[in-house]
Amino acid sequence: MPTYKLMYFESKGRAEVIRLALTAAGQEFEDKRFTREEWLKVKPTIPQNQLPCLQVDDRLIPQSGAILRYVGRAFGLYGDNNDESTRIDVILGATDDFLKNLINVYYEKDETKKEELKKDLEENKLPQYFNLMEEILKENNGGDGFFVGNKMSIADLMIYDLTDQVASFVTPPPLPPKLGTLIEKVKNNPKIKEYTSKQASK
Structure with a gap:
C-alpha cells in the first residue's frame, strides 16, 4: 500500500x-x-x-x-463512470470560478473596497452560487442524496469545505434546503465528524 x-x-x-x-x-x-x-x-x-x-x-x-x-x-470518490466524473468536474469548475470572488475579498487592501466586495459577496455572489449548486444537486435523485450517484464524492466534500471556510470571513446567506441537508450529511459522516472534532480541540 x-x-x-x-x-x-x-x-x-x-x-x-x-x-x-x-x-x-x-x-x-x-x-x-x-x-x-x-x-x-x-x-x-x-x-x-x-x-x-x-x-x-x-x-x-x-x-x-x-x-x-x-x-x-x-x-x-470521483463518480462511477465518465458521466458522473464529468458532473463532478462541472461542480469543481463552478466552485473554482466562485472562489475568485473570495480571493478578491481576502487580498483587497483598501478597507472601503473590501467592505463593498464583502457586501456584494453576501448579497449577490454567494446566493447565486448556492442556488446554482442547489439546482445541480436536484438533478440527481431530486436533490435528496449526493451530487452524483448514491454516495459521497469530492464534489460533496468541496461544497462542504467551501461553506465552512466562507463563514470565517463573511456572513453567508441561509443555504437552500436541499443543499443545507447535504452539508449536514457530510458534516455528520462519522469519519469527517471525528476529524473535525480533533481539529477543533487542537
Missing part, C-alpha cells in the same frame, strides 16, 4: 478538501503543516515551488485540483 503525505501550511486553505477526501476514504496520511520558516527551507525541493503538495511514496504531486482528483480516483 502506498504511503501518503500531504504538505501545506497550518491553515485550511486549498488543502482542507484534500484532507477531508483522504479522511472520508479512511486513508491514513501524514498531515504535514509547515511554518513559514520551514516552508522557505523546503520550497526549492517542491514541484512548482508551491503548496499543497501530495507525496505518494516517492512521487510528488503539485496543484490542489490535480491532487483532489487523484485522491478521488484512487479511493472511489
Whole structure:
C-alpha cells in the first residue's frame, strides 16, 4: 500500500478538501503543516515551488485540483463512470470560478473596497452560487442524496469545505434546503465528524 503525505501550511486553505477526501476514504496520511520558516527551507525541493503538495511514496504531486482528483480516483470518490466524473468536474469548475470572488475579498487592501466586495459577496455572489449548486444537486435523485450517484464524492466534500471556510470571513446567506441537508450529511459522516472534532480541540 502506498504511503501518503500531504504538505501545506497550518491553515485550511486549498488543502482542507484534500484532507477531508483522504479522511472520508479512511486513508491514513501524514498531515504535514509547515511554518513559514520551514516552508522557505523546503520550497526549492517542491514541484512548482508551491503548496499543497501530495507525496505518494516517492512521487510528488503539485496543484490542489490535480491532487483532489487523484485522491478521488484512487479511493472511489470521483463518480462511477465518465458521466458522473464529468458532473463532478462541472461542480469543481463552478466552485473554482466562485472562489475568485473570495480571493478578491481576502487580498483587497483598501478597507472601503473590501467592505463593498464583502457586501456584494453576501448579497449577490454567494446566493447565486448556492442556488446554482442547489439546482445541480436536484438533478440527481431530486436533490435528496449526493451530487452524483448514491454516495459521497469530492464534489460533496468541496461544497462542504467551501461553506465552512466562507463563514470565517463573511456572513453567508441561509443555504437552500436541499443543499443545507447535504452539508449536514457530510458534516455528520462519522469519519469527517471525528476529524473535525480533533481539529477543533487542537
